[in-house]
Amino acid sequence: MPPALVQIEHHPYQPRTELVRFCHERGIHVIAHSPLSVPGLLAEPVLADITDETGLTPAGVVLAWNVTRGVVPIPSSTTTSRVVGNLAAAGRRLDAETCDRIDMLRRPDFER
Ligand SMILES: NC(=O)c1ccc[n+]([C@@H]2O[C@H](COP(=O)([O-])OP(=O)(O)OC[C@H]3O[C@@H](n4cnc5c(N)ncnc54)[C@H](OP(=O)(O)O)[C@@H]3O)[C@@H](O)[C@H]2O)c1
Numbered sequence: 001m002p003p004a005l006v007q008i009e010h011h012p013y014q015p016r017t018e019l020v021r022f023c024h025e026r027g028i029h030v031i032a033h034s035p036l037s038v039p040g041l042l043a044e045p046v047l048a049d050i051t052d053e054t055g056l057t058p059a060g061v062v063l064a065w066n067v068t069r070g071v072v073p074i075p076s077s078t079t080t081s082r083v084v085g086n087l088a089a090a091g092r093r094l095d096a097e098t099c100d101r102i103d104m105l106r107r108p109d110f111e112r
Pocket residue numbers: 007008032033034035036037038057059060074075076077078079082083085086
């Protein structure tokens with residue numbers, strides 16, 4: 001019996017595209033745990049560029065990138081305004097060109 005969902009590490013450094021595709025082709029939901037606490041990620045210059053274009057924060061860009069890929073991010077925050085902003089960002093979608101720029105961050109050798 002296939003699982004209803006899998007929860008994995010998934011972020012622009014490790015997009016795990018093959019695994020995400022494998023799951024989606026079988027109707028298995030993919031959840032990205034700890035999507036924001038990736039060392040260095042939120043300081044990436046390309047994310048700053050995209051914040052200027054979209055009005056999102058760097059964290060918001062990462063969350064919107066997850067949702068655009070059909071992956072459900074589950075960030076945590078102790079800051080009310082961030083919780084609200086993170087939820088709003090998950091309602092945004094990025095265009096293909098923007099996703100391509102974020103995909104350039106992929107680092108096959110990345111280890112948290
Ligand atoms: N299945 C697994 O193996 C596994 C492993 C790890 C975690 N998890 C789960 O994943 C979820 C999230 O994990 P996590 O808390 O470790 O990681 P996270 O959500 O990636 O990171 C939380 C950190 O990000 C900060 N943050 C949140 N929103 C932000 C924003 N908009 N801008 C800048 N910083 C922001 C928070 O700071 P503030 O609090 O100061 O806002 C906090 O320091 C939890 O439910 C956890 O249980 C699962």
